[in-house]
Amino acid sequence: xxxxxxxxxxxxxxxxxxxxxxxxxxxxxxxxxxxxxxxxxxxxxxxxxxxxxxxxxxxxxxxxxxxxxxxxxxxxxxxxxxxxxxxxxxxxxxxxxxxxxxxxxxxxxxxxxxxxxxxxxxx
Numbered sequence: 366x367x368x369x370x371x372x373x374x375x376x377x378x379x380x381x382x383x384x385x386x387x388x389x390x391x392x393x394x395x396x397x398x399x400x401x402x403x404x405x406x407x408x409x410x411x412x413x414x415x416x417x418x419x420x421x422x423x424x425x426x427x428x429x430x431x432x433x434x435x436x437x438x439x440x441x442x443x444x445x446x447x448x449x450x451x452x453x454x455x456x457x458x459x460x461x462x463x464x465x466x467x468x469x470x471x472x473x474x475x476x477x478x479x480x481x482x483x484x485x486x487x488x
Contacts (some may be wrong), residue, residue, distance in 0.1 A: 367391045367477040369460050381450050381486070387443040387460030387479055395438035398463040400475055401445045403456035403484075410472055411418030413458070414445065418466030428454075450486045457481040 372387040380388040385401070398417045407449050414434040415423045422434050433446040461475035469475070 367394075367397070369462060369477055369479035371458065371460055371482040372476070374458060374484045376485045376487065377450055377451040378452070379450060379452055379486055379488050381423060382448045382483075383447040383450065383484060384447070385447065385458055385460075385482060385484075389441045389443070389462065392418045394436075394441040394462075396466055397434060398466055398468045399434075399443045399466070400461045400463075401434060401443075402461060402472060403454075404457040404459070404481075408456075410459070412470050412472070415468035415470070416443070417468045417472055421468065423468055423470075450484075452486045452488045455486050457483050 368390040370388045377383055396418050400415040401413040401415050402410050412425055416434045416436055431449045435444045459481045460479045462477040464476050
C-alpha cells in the first residue's frame with residue numbers, strides 16, 4: 366500500500382511560480398514511475414509530466430520549458446516546479462504512482478493517487 370500526499374498549491378499571479386510536493390509512504394518509492402496530472406473544472410484529468418524510476422522525464426507540450434518534474438528517492442518525495450504560470454494552469458493537481466518503473470501516459474496505468482492540491486493562477 367502506498368499513500369501519496371500533495372502539498373504546495375495555492376493562489377499565485379500569472380508569471381509566478383509554485384513548487385508542488387508529493388510525499389509517499391512505503392520503502393519502494395524509488396522503484397515506481399510517478400506522474401503529475403491536473404483537472405480543471407468541467408474538464409477531464411490530463412497528464413502534466415512523468416518521471417520513470419530511472420529519472421527519465423516527459424512533459425506535455427503546454428508545460429514544456431516552464432515545469433520541471435523531479436524526485437528525491439531518499440525522501441520518498443516527488444516534486445513539480447512550476448514557473449511562468451498562466452491562468453490556464455489553474456486546476457487541481459494530483460500525483461500518481463505506477464507499480465512499474467517505466468513511465469506511462471494514461472491515468473489508467475497509475476495505481477495510487479493523492480488527494481490533490483489546488484493551484485489557482487490569477488490574471
